[in-house]
């Protein structure tokens with residue numbers, strides 16, 4: 001099963017369009033999580049205390065951890081996130097907070113090193129930007145989490161840049177990005 005995490009925040013999102021082309025290429029069954037509709041909120045003092053309590057009790061089947069179980073069970077992950085303020089929307093970071101749960105998506109070994117408890121072997125990060133992507137910090141963060149915590153070996157980025165530059169041929173830029181999907 002492919003898990004599609006839709007971190008797009010606009011109705012006619014170009015990032016979602018690109019991600020859907022990736023999903024069509026991958027084929028097979030897809031489960032979709034739209035962060036704008038059902039995404040987890042960032043942790044607060046209250047929800048952090050609740051989470052700590054549940055973890056101390058070993059209550060890993062609590063609803064609070066549903067997203068972490070969903071992520072851990074996926075074979076492939078496609079994450080769509082527009083390039084916002086050099087990164088991605090805050091909902092994407094809140095999502096990572098919710099799925100990074102010791103005992104579900106990873107565990108710490110005796111040396112304090114995270115070890116994966118996830119099935120997925122591949123993650124495709126899809127993004128589009130108004131101008132040029134500087135640093136690609138969003139992808140770097142996702143890649144570090146995917147490799148370091150979730151043991152995902154193949155982490156790839158598909159990007160389309162310059163979509164909001166005056167005079168940009170948006171359709172041509174997206175078509176070029178889509179033409180690279182087969183090489184991923």
Ligand SMILES: Cc1cc2nc3c(=O)[nH]c(=O)nc-3n(C[C@H](O)[C@H](O)[C@H](O)COP(=O)(O)O)c2cc1C
Pocket residue numbers: 008009010012013014015016082083084085086087128129130131132133163164
């Ligand atoms: C809140 C916000 C922040 C953005 N920050 C950047 C940015 O730092 N650099 C950039 O090139 N474009 C930026 N953009 C433009 C988007 O990256 C661009 O429009 C992108 O294609 C949006 O994707 P979407 O069509 O999937 O919504 C920003 C747009 C928004 C709404």
